[in-house]
Amino acid sequence: MAPDAADLPVKSIAVEMALPDLASQIAALEENTQHYVHEENVRPGDTLAAVLQRLGVDDDAAEAFIKSDKVARSVLQLKPGKRIQAQTSDDGELQWLSSMQIDGRDADGVRNVVINRVGDQFKASEVPAKLERRVEMHAGEIRSSLFAATDAAQIPDNVAKQIVEMFATDIDFASDLQRGDRFDVVYETFWQNGEFVRAGRILAGEFRNGGNTFKSVWFDEPSASQGGGYYSFDGKSLKKAFLKSPLEFSRISSGFSMRVHPISGQWKQHKGVDFAAAVGTPVRASADGVVEFSGNQGGYGNVVVLKHWSNLSTAYAHMSRFATGMHKGEKVSQGDVIGYVGTTGWSTGPHLHYEFRVNNAPRDPMSVDVPNAQPLAGAELQRFRNVAGDMSHRFALLSLADKGPKLAMK
Incomplete structure (x- = not known):
C-alpha cells in the first residue's frame, strides 16, 4: 500500500519575482501600432x-x-x-x-x-493574382430547367452556360430537356488566400437526356492540329458543322412544312423553321462562314445570309437589328452573334425565321445530317486517352457518391 500523502514531508521553495514594468510595455506597443x-x-x-x-x-x-x-x-x-x-x-x-x-x-x-x-x-x-487551381465535380438532376438544376447543385452560372455551349450541337436546351435528365460536370476553380475567386473551364461533362447519353472531354494539347476543343471519350470532335439551334433558349413555333400563312391566309410551304423568342435575344451563326447578304429583304425584314462550304448557306430573318460588323464578305465563326430577334418584315410577332439551304434550295435544318470535325489520331489520340481516363475515374467517383454533395480535389 502507498503511504498516506499527509505523512509525506513537505518542501517549500520561495522565489522573489520582480513586477513587470507596465509603462515600458505600453510604450513598446505604442511604437508598433497595430491596424x-x-x-x-x-x-x-x-x-x-x-x-x-x-x-x-x-x-x-x-x-x-x-x-x-x-x-x-x-x-x-x-x-x-x-x-x-x-x-x-x-x-x-x-x-x-x-x-x-x-x-x-x-x-x-x-x-x-x-x-x-x-x-x-x-x-x-x-x-x-497568385491563384490556387482546384478541380471540382458536381452532379445534378433536371426538375424544371437547367439553370434551376445547376443552382440546386451549387454550380456557378458561367459553368451552366458552358454546359449549354458544350452540348448545343446535340441538345436543344429549350425543348429537348426532360424531367429526370441528369448531368455530371468536372470544372476548374481558382482561389486566392483560401477564398473562391472564379470558376474556369469545364474539363469534362456527361449529360443523360432521355434515352441518350452525351459525354465530352476538353483536350488542349499544344501539338494538337485542331487546337483546344471538346471531344467524345473515343476521341471524336463534338464540334459539328452546324448548331442544332441558332438561339440558346427558344422553342420552335413553326416547322418546315405546309401551313396556313399567318398574313395571307393561304396554304403555303414554310421553307424554314421559326423560333419564338423575345425581342433582343441574340442570334448565333450556326456554322463558320462568310456574310453573303445583310440588310432588308421584303417579307424577310432584316435578314443575314451566311455562305458556308459545298454550296451550303443559312438565312436568319425578321431580326430587329444586326450585330456590329455584319457586312458582305465578313468572316464569322460558329456561335458568333450576328443579330438580334425582332419582328420586321412579314411577321406577326417576335421570332427568328431560320433557313438551311443546299444549292440555294431550302432544306429542313432539323433533319439535315452534317459531319463532325476530324477525330484525333496517332500520338494526339494517345495523349487524349490519358486525359479521358482521368475524367472517367472522376465520373465513377460521382456515381459512387450517389450524386451527393460537392466533391473537390486538386
Whole structure:
C-alpha cells in the first residue's frame, strides 16, 4: 500500500519575482501600432464613397486619387460581390487598398490593383493574382430547367452556360430537356488566400437526356492540329458543322412544312423553321462562314445570309437589328452573334425565321445530317486517352457518391 500523502514531508521553495514594468510595455506597443485590415464586398447600388466609408477610410485625397489615376480607376468598377481590402490609420487616412479585377475566363485574367501611400502621395500598381487551381465535380438532376438544376447543385452560372455551349450541337436546351435528365460536370476553380475567386473551364461533362447519353472531354494539347476543343471519350470532335439551334433558349413555333400563312391566309410551304423568342435575344451563326447578304429583304425584314462550304448557306430573318460588323464578305465563326430577334418584315410577332439551304434550295435544318470535325489520331489520340481516363475515374467517383454533395480535389 502507498503511504498516506499527509505523512509525506513537505518542501517549500520561495522565489522573489520582480513586477513587470507596465509603462515600458505600453510604450513598446505604442511604437508598433497595430491596424486592422478591413474587407468589404461591393453591394448592389454601391458608390465609391459608400464602400470607403464601410472600410473606415476618411481620406478625401485618397478618394480623389482613385478617381483620377489611370490604374486606380479600375477600383471604380463596383460589381456586386467584388472584394476590396484596406488598411487605415487611427484617423482614417488610407495606408493601402487592394482590389481584385477579373477579365476573361481563365486565371490569366485575374489581377490585383494595389494602392499604397508613399508619404503624402499615392501610388497604384497592377500585379498578377497568385491563384490556387482546384478541380471540382458536381452532379445534378433536371426538375424544371437547367439553370434551376445547376443552382440546386451549387454550380456557378458561367459553368451552366458552358454546359449549354458544350452540348448545343446535340441538345436543344429549350425543348429537348426532360424531367429526370441528369448531368455530371468536372470544372476548374481558382482561389486566392483560401477564398473562391472564379470558376474556369469545364474539363469534362456527361449529360443523360432521355434515352441518350452525351459525354465530352476538353483536350488542349499544344501539338494538337485542331487546337483546344471538346471531344467524345473515343476521341471524336463534338464540334459539328452546324448548331442544332441558332438561339440558346427558344422553342420552335413553326416547322418546315405546309401551313396556313399567318398574313395571307393561304396554304403555303414554310421553307424554314421559326423560333419564338423575345425581342433582343441574340442570334448565333450556326456554322463558320462568310456574310453573303445583310440588310432588308421584303417579307424577310432584316435578314443575314451566311455562305458556308459545298454550296451550303443559312438565312436568319425578321431580326430587329444586326450585330456590329455584319457586312458582305465578313468572316464569322460558329456561335458568333450576328443579330438580334425582332419582328420586321412579314411577321406577326417576335421570332427568328431560320433557313438551311443546299444549292440555294431550302432544306429542313432539323433533319439535315452534317459531319463532325476530324477525330484525333496517332500520338494526339494517345495523349487524349490519358486525359479521358482521368475524367472517367472522376465520373465513377460521382456515381459512387450517389450524386451527393460537392466533391473537390486538386
